[in-house]
Amino acid sequence: xxxxxxxxxxxxxxxxxxxxxxxxxxxxxxxxxxxxxxxxxxxxxxxxxxxxxxxxxxxxxxxxxxxxxxxxxxxxxxxxxxxxxxxxxxxxxxxxxxxxxxxxxxxxxxxxxxxxxxxxxxxxxxxxxxxxxxxxxxxxxxxxxxxxxxxxxxxxxxxxxxxxxxxxxxxxxxxxxxxxxxxxxxxxxxxxxxxxxxxxxxxxxxxxxxxxxxxxxxxxxxxxxxxxxxxxxxxxxxxxxxxxxxxxxxxxxxxxxxxxxxxxxxxxxxxxxxxxxxxxxxxxxxxxxxxxxxxxxxxxxxxxxxxxxxxxxxxxxxxxxxxxxxxxxxxxxxxxxxxxxxxxxxxxxxxxxxxxxxxxxxxxxxxxxxxxxxxxxxxxxxxxxxxxxxxxxxxxxxxxxxxxxxxxxxxxxxxxxxxxxxxxxxxxxxxxxxxxxxxxxxxxxxxxxxxxxxxxxxxxxxxxxxxxxxxxxxxxxxxxxxxxxxxxxxxxxxxxxxxxxxxxxxxxxxxxxxxxxxxxxxxxxxxxxxxxxxxxxxxxxxxxxxxxxxxxxxxxxxxxxxxxxxx
Amino acid sequence: xxxxxxxxxxxxxxxxxxxxxxxxxxxxxxxxxxxxxxxxxxxxxxxxxxxxxxxxxxxxxxxxxxxxxxxxxxxxxxxxxxxxxxxxxxxxxxxxxxxxxxxxxxxxxxxxxxxxxxxxxxxxxxxxxxxxxx
Numbered sequence: 001x002x003x004x005x006x007x008x009x010x011x012x013x014x015x016x017x018x019x020x021x022x023x024x025x026x027x028x029x030x031x032x033x034x035x036x037x038x039x040x041x042x043x044x045x046x047x048x049x050x051x052x053x054x055x056x057x058x059x060x061x062x063x064x065x066x067x068x069x070x071x072x073x074x075x076x077x078x079x080x081x082x083x084x085x086x087x088x089x090x091x092x093x094x095x096x097x098x099x100x101x102x103x104x105x106x107x108x109x110x111x112x113x114x115x116x117x118x119x120x121x122x123x124x125x126x127x128x129x130x131x132x133x134x135x136x137x138x139x140x141x142x143x144x145x146x147x148x149x150x151x152x153x154x155x156x157x158x159x160x161x162x163x164x165x166x167x168x169x170x171x172x173x174x175x176x177x178x179x180x181x182x183x184x185x186x187x188x189x190x191x192x193x194x195x196x197x198x199x200x201x202x203x204x205x206x207x208x209x210x211x212x213x214x215x216x217x218x219x220x221x222x223x224x225x226x227x228x229x230x231x232x233x234x235x236x237x238x239x240x241x242x243x244x245x246x247x248x249x250x251x252x253x254x255x256x257x258x259x260x261x262x263x264x265x266x267x268x269x270x271x272x273x274x275x276x277x278x279x280x281x282x283x284x285x286x287x288x289x290x291x292x293x294x295x296x297x298x299x300x301x302x303x304x305x306x307x308x309x310x311x312x313x314x315x316x317x318x319x320x321x322x323x324x325x326x327x328x329x330x331x332x333x334x335x336x337x338x339x340x341x342x343x344x345x346x347x348x349x350x351x352x353x354x355x356x357x358x359x360x361x362x363x364x365x366x367x368x369x370x371x372x373x374x375x376x377x378x379x380x381x382x383x384x385x386x387x388x389x390x391x392x393x394x395x396x397x398x399x400x401x402x403x404x405x406x407x408x409x410x411x412x413x414x415x416x417x418x419x420x421x422x423x424x425x426x427x428x429x430x431x432x433x434x435x436x437x438x439x440x441x442x443x444x445x446x447x448x449x450x451x452x453x454x455x456x457x458x459x460x461x462x463x464x465x466x467x468x469x470x471x472x473x474x475x476x477x478x479x480x481x482x483x484x485x486x487x488x489x490x491x492x493x494x495x496x497x498x499x500x501x502x503x504x505x506x507x508x509x510x511x512x513x514x515x516x517x518x519x520x521x522x523x524x525x526x527x528x529x530x531x532x533x534x535x536x537x538x539x540x541x542x543x544x545x546x547x548x549x550x551x552x553x554x555x556x557x558x559x560x561x562x563x564x565x566x567x
Numbered sequence: 568x569x570x571x572x573x574x575x576x577x578x579x580x581x582x583x584x585x586x587x588x589x590x591x592x593x594x595x596x597x598x599x600x601x602x603x604x605x606x607x608x609x610x611x612x613x614x615x616x617x618x619x620x621x622x623x624x625x626x627x628x629x630x631x632x633x634x635x636x637x638x639x640x641x642x643x644x645x646x647x648x649x650x651x652x653x654x655x656x657x658x659x660x661x662x663x664x665x666x667x668x669x670x671x672x673x674x675x676x677x678x679x680x681x682x683x684x685x686x687x688x689x690x691x692x693x694x695x696x697x698x699x700x701x
Contacts, residue, residue, distance in 0.1 A: 103580075116579055117580065119581075119629075123633055195605075358681050474632070
């Protein structure tokens with residue numbers, strides 16, 4: 001300290017000024033916006049009141065005054081016991097939307113005893129290989145009337161865990177039509193971002209439609225698909241490409257359902273997951289633009305007659321990628337601004353990232369901070385008192401129009417290139433994601449995009465930051481992993497094989513012969529069918545290897561169960 | 568003088584790929600011959616690829632917190648094949664202080680947390696290799 005005082009002090013009033021003249025998505029902006037910038041916008045057509053077409057200002061007349069957004073985050077620690085405990089605490093403190101996840105091997109479609117499972121087993125969440133784990137995880141938590149969200153990366157998980165909750169409700173004699181929530185089950189995102197090995201896109205697209213159809217009939221309050229923009233955005237896409245992905249998947253899904261005789265009015269409102277990024281106004285404009293765009297696509301293009309079918313509900317995951325490992329206390333500012341942009345953008349649910357997320361799995365206190373931030377925004381800052389409080393801002397309305405225009409051009413290009421599935425298969429979507437990712441990476445390296453504490457304003461970490469770095473959740477030990485495999489083996493040995501194998505056969509045949517696979521899956525799950533088994537048997541039904549990673553042969557007991565059919 | 572050869576690797580089911588892709592382009596931009604394994608690899612597969620491709624470095628990325636488990640298997644695999652003096656391991660991703668100690672103890676040359684400046688990792692490799700490129 002004493003030494004530094006001797007340094008010469010240079011105070012430059014204009015140091016550290018702005019380095020950008022464009023948003024995070026490279027939209028160039030002027031220094032001021034005026035009435036003529038939005039002169040074309042007629043109030044009723046472009047905006048409308050909240051609760052009226054085209055829903056730019058929000059889906060509901062009274063917005064948050066009537067009902068606040070759902071408060072959510074993914075809770076999935078290494079063990080079901082810890083996770084159950086955490087759910088109870090968070091619910092007590094205001095969480096009302098239960099977002100479920102599993103570890104990475106389960107999300108890849110393999111069980112804990114698969115050799116590729118070891119190093120990521122129980123990482124990023126629980127190893128929810130079968131119903132016994134779910135029963136422990138949700139012990140004492142009501143299944144009716146609670147909102148669940150399935151955040152898993154792939155389609156197989158969304159179906160498996162919806163089936164898991166249905167099977168649990170049926171076992172307990174509960175009314176499954178009261179099951180509420182959604183699963184992402186986005187076949188494009190599963191491959192584009194995750195290259196998820198479980199199923200092929202052909203399988204994903206078909207079973208996803210089976211699943212939607214089944215859910216509409218039996219669990220009507222469950223949205224069986226929620227097109228996801230969060231992960232394409234985290235993978236490199238910009239704001240208008242992100243919402244373009246969501247709209248393209250939503251539109252294609254409705255078209256596919258139409259071929260099965262299901263109309264958009266039968267389907268009802270669409271739900272999607274979007275990213276809340278650091279660029280404040282761009283993020284707010286993105287939420288407003290996508291609601292307006294879906295309303296028009298649904299009405300003008302897909303023939304929606306009911307208002308409900310023109311509504312797009314937005315669920316949020318704030319940007320994990322924006323969070324930094326250096327000086328993690330700064331992440332509190334990032335997350336707070338991101339949450340604020342969601343509230344100002346009128347979203348329906350918020351899953352906020354935690355300040356320690358760049359260091360490890362979020363700790364309890366970091367999660368509490370997320371809930372408290374939302375309570376402060378609500379009760380101290382009074383932000384949600386008025387619907388769409390920024391509506392009419394010259395800049396925000398111009399930005400909303402601009403994002404819509406750019407997104408429309410992106411959507412047109414997807415159509416010209418043969419649709420969203422074709423664009424996935426040809427690798428074009430990946431190239432788009434990669435191009436923007438590289439652009440951002442270079443800007444950061446060249447100091448054209450400042451990240452505080454990382455490439456600018458570095459400073460030193462003091463005791464508060466150090467403490468955050470050290471309190472993140474620790475990964476499970478190797479002993480815990482060994483025990484998990486043991487537990488799986490014991491569970492498998494105790495199953496009623498006669499009933500289980502019957503479910504295997506039904507699932508295999510329904511897959512192969514083109515019937516809806518959902519019921520066979522749920523019955524299998526109730527009998528203890530594991531994730532790896534469900535994924536593998538569907539694969540066999542498509543004449544591809546049982547093991548998605550091609551490391552193991554078809555297990556003997558599966559061969560035995562299907563011996564009449566496998567040549 | 569020949570170029571530094573480096574294998575960017577992902578092991579197991581960790582799907583977080585952005586760090587690996589970023590490092591791949593950074594190494595390439597720095598003039599290194601860079602190969603990427605893709606996701607869902609095994610440790611044995613990575614070691615074999617490193618030997619077959621005759622690389623100087625394996626640069627493994629993992630965001631699950633499991634780098635100690637992964638690197639232990641990589642180091643053992645390299646030793647088994649007698650390649651531990653020719654192929655060096657560095658890693659990046661989620662790393663705690665205690666991970667760092669264990670990684671150092673097993674001979675991992677460098678462990679870089681998320682957000683560590685990529686150009687510094689490049690400098691580290693270039694420094695280490697400066698007298699070793701004939």
